[in-house]
Every structure is written in C-alpha cells, then in structure tokens.
Amino acid sequence: xxxxxxxxxxxxxxxxxxxxxVEIAFVLVGLATLGAALVTVTTRQLVHAALWLVVxxxxxxxxxxxxxAEFIAWVxxxxxxxxxxxxxxxxxxxxxxxxxxxPDADSGNRWAALTVAVAAAxxxxxxxxxxxxxxxxxxxxxxxxxxxxTGASLFQNWVLPFEALSVLLLAALVGAIVLSRKAxxxxxxxxxxxxxxxxxxxxxxxxxxxxxxx
Amino acid sequence: MxxxxxxxxxxxxxxxxxxxxxxRRNAIxxxxxxxxxxxxxxxxxxxxxVWLSRAAEETLHSGQALTLFTIAIAAAEIGIGLAIxxxxxxxxxxxxxxxxxxxxxxxxTDTSETGPGTEKAEATA
Numbered sequence: 001x002x003x004x005x006x007x008x009x010x011x012x013x014x015x016x017x018x019x020x021x022v023e024i025a026f027v028l029v030g031l032a033t034l035g036a037a038l039v040t041v042t043t044r045q046l047v048h049a050a051l052w053l054v055v056x057x058x059x060x061x062x063x064x065x066x067x068x069a070e071f072i073a074w075v076x077x078x079x080x081x082x083x084x085x086x087x088x089x090x091x092x093x094x095x096x097x098x099x100x101x102x103p104d105a106d107s108g109n110r111w112a113a114l115t116v117a118v119a120a121a122x123x124x125x126x127x128x129x130x131x132x133x134x135x136x137x138x139x140x141x142x143x144x145x146x147x148x149x150t151g152a153s154l155f156q157n158w159v160l161p162f163e164a165l166s167v168l169l170l171a172a173l174v175g176a177i178v179l180s181r182k183a184x185x186x187x188x189x190x191x192x193x194x195x196x197x198x199x200x201x202x203x204x205x206x207x208x209x210x211x212x213x214x
Numbered sequence: 215m216x217x218x219x220x221x222x223x224x225x226x227x228x229x230x231x232x233x234x235x236x237x238r239r240n241a242i243x244x245x246x247x248x249x250x251x252x253x254x255x256x257x258x259x260x261x262x263x264v265w266l267s268r269a270a271e272e273t274l275h276s277g278q279a280l281t282l283f284t285i286a287i288a289a290a291e292i293g294i295g296l297a298i299x300x301x302x303x304x305x306x307x308x309x310x311x312x313x314x315x316x317x318x319x320x321x322x323t324d325t326s327e328t329g330p331g332t333e334k335a336e337a338t339a
Contacts, residue, residue, distance in 0.1 A: 034227065034230070057253060060256070072281050084288070084289060091296040094300055095242065113237035117229045117233035128225055132218050136215075137216070137265045150279075157279070172291075172293055177297075179294070179300075180301065
C-alpha cells in the first residue's frame with residue numbers, strides 16, 4: 001500500500017468531530033491569530049495595529065511549532081517579531097503617525113474591500129475544504145522541520161537559490177540605503193541661493209504636515 | 215492533523231490581509247497587510263511540506279526552503295518599502311496613499327490638493 005493511501009485511510013479514521021489534542025491547540029491558537037489579524041487591519045490606532053501584528057505573527061510561529069517545523073518557527077520569531085515589526089514601528093514614528101485614534105485610517109472604499117475580501121474568503125475556504133477534507137497529516141515520528149533536516153535539505157538541494165538570495169538581500173540593503181539617503185544628500189549641499197528655497201520648502205512641509213494631521 | 219485546518223486558516227489570514235491592502239489609507243498599514251498575506255502563504259507552504267514529507271518517499275523539503283526564502287524576501291521588501299514610504303513622506307509631507315495620485319488619470323480636480331507637494335518637489339529639484 002502506498003503512503004498516500006495510508007494517509008487517506010488515517011484521515012478516514014480521524015473524523016472532524018473527534019479532534020486530537022494537537023488539533024484543538026491548533027484551532028485555539030488559530031482563532032487568536034485570526035482575531036489579532038482582524039484587529040490589525042481594522043483598528044484606528046496606528047501603533048496598536050503594529051502591536052497586534054506582533055500577536056498575529058507570534059501565533060503563526062506557534063502554529064509552525066505545532067506543525068513540527070521548529071526551525072521556521074524560530075526564524076519567524078527572530079525576523080518577523082524581532083525586526084520587521086520594529087522596522088514598521090520606526091516607520092510609523094518617522095512619518096509622524098498620529099498617536100491615538102485617527103478617524104481616517106480607512107479609505108472610502110472599505111465596503112468594496114470588505115465585499116472582495118469576504119467573497120475571496122468564501123471561495124477559497126470552499127475550494128480548500130472541498131479538496132483537502134480527507135487529507136491527513138501524520139505528525140508522529142521524527143520532526144519534519146527540525147534544524148538538522150532543514151539545514152541538510154537547504155545545503156544539499158537549495159544551495160544556489162540560497163546564495164542568490166544573499167546577493168538579493170545585499171542589493172536590497174544597498175537600495176534601501178540609497179533611497180533613504182538621497183534627499184538628505186541633496187539638501188545638505190545646497191547651491192548658493194538655495195537658502196530661501198529651502199526655507200520656503202520647509203514651510204510647505206509644515207503646512208502639509210498640518211494638512212495631513214487634519 | 216487534518217490538512218484542512220492550516221489550509222483554512224491560511225485562506226482566512228490571506229483574505230484578512232487582502233481587506234487591509236484594499237481598505238487602509240496609510241502606506242505603512244498597507245505594508246503590514248502585505249506581511250499578513252505573505253505569512254498566510256508561508257503557513258500553506260509549511261503545512262503542505264509537512265504533509266508531503268510524510269506522504270512521499272523522497273522529498274526535497276521544498277516547502278520549508280521556499281518558506282525561508284519568502285521570509286528573507288519579505289524582510290528585503292519591508293526595508294525597501296519603508297525607504298520608499300519615507301522618501302515619499304519627505305517629498306510630500308504625507309504617507310496617505312489616497313493623496314498620491316499625480317500619475318492618476320482623470321483627476322484634474324485634485325491638482326489643488328496636491329499643489330504644495332508638487333511645489334516642494336520642484337523646489338528641491
């Protein structure tokens with residue numbers, strides 16, 4: 001008997017009405033993750049959105065652990081919770097995001113967006129449940145994503161994409177530095193009669209700041 | 215574990231991110247929603263990799279390798295995206311994507327609204 005047939009047989013034995021402990025934990029953490037994601041996209045306080053994003057990403061790390069992919073779980077904690085959210089918070093601070101409730105956090109097309117999202121969710125959930133209703137993941141035995149297994153497969157089969165990715169990261173780093181330094185370099189070496197221009201442009205920036213805050 | 219649980223959770227998280235991308239007005243909140251969508255895809259990749267590593271004899275662990283690549287590319291994307299948002303904020307004084315419609319067609323009435331931004335851009339140019 002081939003393994004796929006075995007898995008199908010196991011899925012037939014495990015019904016949805018008698019969940020295992022791992023499944024109960026997965027559903028509970030999944031509900032918390034989904035709730036945090038919903039608060040992230042609906043809250044009117046911009047900083048709170050970033051903090052709820054931490055909860056959602058941390059919940060996903062726990063889901064990876066429940067799926068026995070421990071290396072990816074720790075990478076998720078390190079990179080997403082550790083650095084991406086910190087970058088987002090710095091971005092919010094540097095763009096002078098309003099502290100407290102901002103009434104215009106959502107744009108005018110939120111009902112169209114809600115329609116599209118609900119329709120996509122209904123279609124995707126229907127298709128996915130219809131396709132994988134009887135598929136069973138066997139979580140027993142050695143972990144599928146321990147550090148040893150992941151490292152071995154990464155450096156046996158995926159070496160060239162790995163190296164290409166390091167070059168891509170370097171290019172992204174240089175690009176981010178160039179993008180964020182350009183304006184400063186231009187304004188720090190003004191021509192002779194540029195003082196009045198700079199002053200007026202500063203005033204314009206302040207007025208548009210006020211406009212943005214309003 | 216049924217494969218339907220992680221697949222349904224990934225679909226719902228993806229649609230949550232989709233709503234955020236379409237409905238949010240601040241560019242950084244749009245970036246957060248993009249992160250949610252990328253994470254939903256990562257969850258799908260990990261779940262299907264764990265399933266296939268049991269079901270198949272020989273596996274490359276392509277799901278987990280691609281998840282790591284996606285995480286790295288998402289980190290690069292968020293760095294570049296925030297640099298662009300900061301550059302736009304410096305030039306225009308706002309990170310509100312509803313106001314950045316200089317290249318939009320059929321919005322001649324908005325020229326008065328984006329007037330100060332273009333003035334500033336000309337002043338620094």
